[in-house]
Structures are given as structure tokens and as C-alpha cells.
Amino acid sequence: xxxxxxxxxxxxxxxxxxxxxxxxxxxxxxxxxxxxxxxxxxxxxxxxxxxxxxxxxxxxxxxxxxxxxxxxxxxxxxxxxxxxxxxxxxxxxxxxxxxxxxxxxxxxxxxxxxxxxxxxxxxxxxxxxxxxxxxxxxxxxxxxxxxxxxxxxxxxxxxxxxxxxxxxxxxxxxxxxxxxxxxxxxxxxxxxxxxxxxxxxxxxxxxxxxxxxxxxxxxxxxxxxxxxxxxxxxxxxxxxxxxxxxxxxxxxxxxxxxxxxxxxxxxxxxxxxxxx
Amino acid sequence: xxxxxxxxxxxxxxxxxxxxxxxxxxxxxxxxxxxxxxxxxxxxxxxxxxxxxxxxxxxxxxxxxxxxxxxxxxxxxxxxxxxxxxxxxxxxxxxxxxxxxxxxxxxxxxxxxxxxxxxxxxxxxxxxxxxxxxxxxxxxxxxxxxxxxxxxxxxxxxxxxxxxxxxxxxxxxxxxxxxxxxxxxxxxxxxxxxxxxxxxxxxxxxxxxxxxxxxxxxxxxxxxxxxxxxxxxxxxxxxxxxxxxxxxxxxxxxxxxxxxxxxxxxxxxxxxxxxxxxxxxxxxxxxxxxxxxxxxxxxxxxxxxxxxxxxxxxxxxxxxxxxxxxxxxxxxxxxxxxxxxxxxxxxxxxxxxxxxxxxxxxxxxxxxxxxxxxxxxxxxxxxxxxxxxxxxxxxxxxxxxxxxxx
Numbered sequence: 001x002x003x004x005x006x007x008x009x010x011x012x013x014x015x016x017x018x019x020x021x022x023x024x025x026x027x028x029x030x031x032x033x034x035x036x037x038x039x040x041x042x043x044x045x046x047x048x049x050x051x052x053x054x055x056x057x058x059x060x061x062x063x064x065x066x067x068x069x070x071x072x073x074x075x076x077x078x079x080x081x082x083x084x085x086x087x088x089x090x091x092x093x094x095x096x097x098x099x100x101x102x103x104x105x106x107x108x109x110x111x112x113x114x115x116x117x118x119x120x121x122x123x124x125x126x127x128x129x130x131x132x133x134x135x136x137x138x139x140x141x142x143x144x145x146x147x148x149x150x151x152x153x154x155x156x157x158x159x160x161x162x163x164x165x166x167x168x169x170x171x172x173x174x175x176x177x178x179x180x181x182x183x184x185x186x187x188x189x190x191x192x193x194x195x196x197x198x199x200x201x202x203x204x205x206x207x208x209x210x211x212x213x214x215x216x217x218x219x220x221x222x223x224x225x226x227x228x229x230x231x232x233x234x235x236x237x238x239x240x241x242x243x244x245x246x247x248x249x250x251x252x253x254x255x256x257x258x259x260x261x262x263x264x265x266x267x268x269x270x271x272x273x274x275x276x
Numbered sequence: 277x278x279x280x281x282x283x284x285x286x287x288x289x290x291x292x293x294x295x296x297x298x299x300x301x302x303x304x305x306x307x308x309x310x311x312x313x314x315x316x317x318x319x320x321x322x323x324x325x326x327x328x329x330x331x332x333x334x335x336x337x338x339x340x341x342x343x344x345x346x347x348x349x350x351x352x353x354x355x356x357x358x359x360x361x362x363x364x365x366x367x368x369x370x371x372x373x374x375x376x377x378x379x380x381x382x383x384x385x386x387x388x389x390x391x392x393x394x395x396x397x398x399x400x401x402x403x404x405x406x407x408x409x410x411x412x413x414x415x416x417x418x419x420x421x422x423x424x425x426x427x428x429x430x431x432x433x434x435x436x437x438x439x440x441x442x443x444x445x446x447x448x449x450x451x452x453x454x455x456x457x458x459x460x461x462x463x464x465x466x467x468x469x470x471x472x473x474x475x476x477x478x479x480x481x482x483x484x485x486x487x488x489x490x491x492x493x494x495x496x497x498x499x500x501x502x503x504x505x506x507x508x509x510x511x512x513x514x515x516x517x518x519x520x521x522x523x524x525x526x527x528x529x530x531x532x533x534x535x536x537x538x539x540x541x542x543x544x545x546x547x548x549x550x551x552x553x554x555x556x557x558x559x560x561x562x563x564x565x566x567x568x569x570x571x572x573x574x575x576x577x578x579x580x581x582x583x584x585x586x587x588x589x590x591x592x593x594x595x596x597x598x599x600x601x602x603x604x605x606x607x608x609x610x611x612x613x614x615x616x617x618x619x620x621x622x623x624x625x626x627x628x629x630x631x632x633x634x635x636x637x638x639x640x641x642x643x644x645x646x647x648x649x650x651x652x653x654x655x656x657x658x659x660x661x662x663x664x665x666x667x668x669x670x671x672x673x674x675x676x677x678x679x680x681x682x
Binding site: 106108109110112113120121188192198 | 426428447448450451452454455456458459461462463509510513514536537540541543544546
């Protein structure tokens with residue numbers, strides 16, 4: 001989000017309370033959304049649920065192009081549009097709702113650091129697997145990403161996106177990594193998260209923070225998404241406290257809330273991994 | 277010097293300009309080698325210059341700190357002393373770090389971290405010999421795995437060799453390390469790139485000058501520009517395609533995040549000496565490597581530097597690491613590393629193409645002389661057959677006469 005917009009947002013936002021008709025836009029759930037986008041959308045949903053703010057989930061095939069930053073999800077609140085978790089957290093904070101107010105300075109620093117860890121490793125690994133692993137690209141990413149568009153356009157857009165992500169991977173030094181190395185990184189990241197969580201309810205004791213929302217979004221999505229192989233979810237399943245953590249947040253914030261449109265989770269078939 | 281000698285492994289002591297290295301075969305006396313690349317006027321922090329000028333300047337062998345330990349405080353030399361062995365949990369079977377390692381380093385954050393982590397790796401070598409990815413720094417030449425040029429790979433390799441600064445950390449602290457390294461990479465690294473390469477004033481007055489001085493003559497005109505282009509691309513891919521179009525906004529955004537990151541670090545550090553208490557770990561090496569260039573470089577446009585300077589605990593932290601692990605900071609070139617007797621044969625590795633260069637220069641010289649001789653007619657070529665040779669000589673004479681007539 002641009003700074004001007006941000007300054008504007010913080011000024012205006014403080015004045016107005018959270019409206020009833022807030023909407024969260026994301027790509028089509030069943031046909032279109034990809035692993036990494038789903039993780040991001042779920043994280044924002046979890047965050048808003050944790051803040052106890054009402055919102056509707058709206059699926060649009062062109063959500064990516066509607067978003068001001070080109071990334072999903074984005075929320076439409078009153079007459080403002082904010083995208084991605086970081087800016088949304090700030091925006092919500094300006095409205096007077098914050099999850100991390102109770103933390104001291106050191107904890108805040110650690111929370112930010114762990115959020116970067118998740119973005120840096122889990123998100124990058126998800127992007128890598130869905131755009132750089134050739135079988136996944138052919139069998140899952142291309143058909144799903146291109147599904148709302150007619151014939152020539154679906155290929156063009158998917159190639160364009162793939163090219164962009166691959167360039168990004170190269171810049172991050174992931175260009176030459178093999179799938180095994182990426183999975184190794186995921187394992188390392190999950191291990192760190194698992195160590196940090198320990199036996200606590202949430203990452204910072206009894207109250208959830210935006211870090212919990214972010215971790216939930218990613219871990220839950222990885223666990224419940226069917227890819228070509230189960231390697232990725234197998235890595236995560238080694239950490240029982242992370243699974244228990246996901247189940248806890250799911251039960252606490254998502255169960256029984258499936259009334260029209262609001263926070264929707266994957267269908268039960270996919271969720272059985274979590275239950276088993 | 278004494279500090280260095282004391283901290284140095286393998287029982288090496290400095291005596292004036294020369295070194296005595298005790299080896300199993302008895303003391304070997306060796307002249308200290310003078311290092312190239314560390315004698316310039318810029319910058320004041322001597323360690324920074326070699327690190328910087330060997331970055332992407334594979335043409336110049338540069339000294340790189342080799343004595344800074346694997347994680348400050350975990351000096352390898354200490355680890356090799358039997359009394360300390362248990363403490364650092366280096367197994368007795370752990371081999372001394374092979375002296376044939378060659379190490380080069382680069383200025384931007386992550387790489388310097390490896391530099392710190394690198395252990396006593398021996399002097400740096402010039403780059404043309406690095407196969408695979410020329411110009412990618414830092415690079416570590418290892419006997420068994422070839423050249424490693426990615427910081428992460430180097431650290432992993434060193435871990436395999438049982439050089440690890442994180443033995444004393446709990447699992448949770450290990451997780452924290454990973455998290456804070458990510459934080460630095462995402463928030464501070466883009467600003468480092470921006471400060472040194474994108475900010476016009478800094479680039480023209482500091483970075484370009486810096487590299488241009490270190491790189492030999494014809495290359496210094498275009499290499500810095502090429503490096504800038506690479507760094508710009510790197511920044512672009514990190515921050516998004518169009519970020520450079522709206523430079524002012526990008527700058528504001530980047531600096532806001534970096535300031536936040538610095539503040540977070542400062543809060544996390546608090547009044548401790550290192551991030552995890554009194555003994556340093558690999559996180560300290562990484563943080564230091566990101567902060568020190570910002571703190572010590574004489575930037576003409578020093579926005580972020582000013583913010584860093586307003587956080588006294590981070591400044592003290594950098595200064596104390598500098599004085600502890602880079603004791604030759606104040607313009608004093610680092611002392612030469614002694615070589616064990618066994619590495620005698622590797623003398624030629626020092627300058628990988630020394631012999632080739634010698635042969636080449638002799639050849640070129642000879643060629644020039646012969647060419648001159650032929651052109652000016654001091655020597656003329658005669659074929660074996662006396663008849664043709666005679667004719668040829670006559671022909672030459674005629675030509676000369678013609679020229680004279682003209």
C-alpha cells in the first residue's frame with residue numbers, strides 16, 4: 001500500500017467504526033485459488049475472526065486484478081480498499097482493534113520476526129512448488145490459474161505469472177534449488193515454529209496474535225490441500241503441536257460460523273487430514 | 277598484533293614482519309606476506325574495504341578476515357586448545373580447519389555474516405579460477421566439495437565440519453535465530469542495497485569511487501556500472517516490478533520498514549552483550565554483518581545511518597564486535613596468516629595463474645620484439661633454398677630502394 005494512501009487510511013479509518021457490510025475478496029474457492037493465495041486469504045480471515053469483526057467473503061475470478069497491490073486477498077470496508085495481511089493489520093489497528101497490544105516490546109519484535117520467517121520460507125516454498133515444479137505447474141497450477149479465462153488468454157496469463165515468479169525465485173537465490181531442498185527449508189521453518197509454540201495455546205500464551213493467524217493460514221492450507229504428492233503436508237504432519245494448534249483455531253474461530261459467505265473452510269473431505 | 281597472535285590457532289606467533297609457525301615437523305620461519313587490496317585510503321574501517329573491494333572484483337586477491345571466529349567468541353583457535361574443547365563441544369577428532377581453504381567475501385549483509393562465521397580460512401585468492409559461477413561472492417574453496425559460493429551453503433558446509441556457533445542455544449533460541457535472519461533479509465537488506473547502489477549521491481560519491489579504486493584500470497570504467505545494474509535488478513525483483521518508477525515512494529516505504537526493523541532489533545537486544553546473552557552465536561554474526569557497513573561507511577546521504585546511530589545499544593554492539601573480532605580495524609592491515617608446513621605445496625595456488633601469467637607475458641614480450649624486428653627489417657626471413665632466399669633478399673632491398681627514392 002502506498003504511503004499516501006496509508007496516511008489517508010489511518011486518518012479516515014480512525015473516524016469510522018467497523019461497518020457491518022465489510023467484504024473480503026478472494027479468487028474462486030473451488031476452481032481457481034492456488035495454495036499460496038489460499039493461505040494468505042485464510043490468514044486474513046483468521047485475523048478478522050480473531051478480532052471479532054464481521055465480514056463477508058466474496059469470491060471473484062478477477063480478485064487479483066481488483067486488488068490495489070495486485071495480491072489477494074483484499075478487504076472492502078466502508079469506502080476503503082486494503083490488501084494483504086500487513087496493511088490490513090495496520091488498518092484494523094487504526095480502527096481500534098489490535099491483537100498485539102498486550103505484548104511487550106521484545107515480544108513484538110519476535111512476533112514480527114516470526115511473521116517474516118513464515119513469509120520468507122513457507123510462502124516462498126509454496127510459490128516455488130506451485131510455479132517451479134513442472135508436474136505441479138502442468139497438472140494443477142495452469143488449469144486452476146487460467147480457469148476463468150477463455151482459451152488463448154489462460155495460457156498467456158499463466159505463462160506471464162510463471163515467468164514473474166521464476167524471476168523472483170532467481171533473485172531470492174531459489175532458482176537452482178531442487179524440490180528436496182525446498183522441502184528441507186519447509187521442514188526447518190516448521191521445526192522453528194513448532195519449537196517456538198511448544199505447549200502453549202498460542203504463540204504468545206493465551207491470546208492469539210496476527211502471527212497465529214498467519215501461521216494458521218499457511219499450515220492449515222498446506223495440510224488440507226491436495227497436491228501431486230503428499231510430500232509437503234507430510235513434512236508439516238511431523239509436528240503434532242502445529243496440527244493441534246490449527247485444529248484449535250479452526251474449532252474456536254471457524255466452526256459454526258459457516259453461515260452464508262462468512263469465513264469458509266475447505267470441504268469436509270479435505271479436512272479429514274486434520275481430524276485423523 | 278599480540279592480540280591477534282594470541283587469538284590465532286595452530287600456535288602461531290608474530291615476530292615483527294615474520295611469522296613462526298610451529299608444526300609437527302618443528303618451527304618453520306616464513307616471511308609475512310604483504311596483502312594487496314588493503315592499502316588504499318578509503319574507508320577508515322580497514323576491514324570493510326577488503327570485504328568491499330573484493331566483492332565482485334575477482335581480479336584482485338584480497339585479504340579477508342580469516343581470524344574472526346565461527347560465531348564471535350567461538351574462536352576456532354580456542355576450540356582447538358584441549359582445555360576448551362569440551363566447552364565448545366568440538367569433538368577431539370575434529371580436524372583442524374584445513375588451511376587450504378580459500379575465502380572471499382562481499383560487502384552486502386549476508387555475505388559478511390559468513391565472513392564472520394567463516395572460521396580461520398586462510399587468505400583470500402583472486403577469482404578467475406573459481407569455476408562455475410565467476411564473480412559470485414563470497415566463495416569458499418574446499419578440498420572435498422569444490423567451490424561453494426552461497427552463504428547458506430558455506431554455513432552448512434562448516435556445520436558439517438563441526439564448526440558451529442549455535443551449540444549452546446536451546447531449540448527455541450535456534451528458532452528465534454531463523455526468524456530474525458528472515459526479518460533482516462526482508463526488511464534491512466533492501467535498504468542496504470538501496471543505500472549503497474540506488475541512492476544517487478551515495479552511489480556516485482562512495483560506492484562507485486570505492487570500487488573504481490579497487491578494480492584495475494580498464495575494468496574500473498564499466499564494472500561498477502554493471503554491478504549497479506545487477507543490484508537494481510535484485511531490488512526490483514524483491515520489491516516488485518514497478519518499484520523504481522516511483523522512487524520517492526519506494527524510498528519512504530523501504531526506509532520506514534528498515535527503521536522499524538532496526539528499532540525491533542534494538543529492543544530485542546536490550547542491554548545484553550549479544551542476542552542470546554553473553555556468548556555470541558550465528559545470529560550475532562548475521563546482524564553485525566548487516567549493521568556494520570551501515571554504521572561504518574562514510575555515507576554522504578546517511579538517513580538510515582542516523583537512525584542507527586540514535587540507537588546506542590546497537591552502535592555499542594557493533595563497536596564491541598569490531599574491537600573483539602576485527603582488532604586491526606584502524607587502518608592497520610591484518611597480519612598474515614601462517615601456513616602450516618603441510619601446505620607448502622599449495623604456494624602456487626596462492627595466485628592461481630601465476631605461472632601461466634609469467635609464461636604469457638614472456639611470450640607477448642618475445643612476440644613484440646620479433647614483430648618489431650621483422651617490421652623494421654633488422655631481421656629478414658630466408659627460406660632454406662639458397663636461390664629463393666637470395667631473390668627474396670634482393671626483393672627486400674629493392675623495396676627499400678624504392679622507398680628511399682620516394
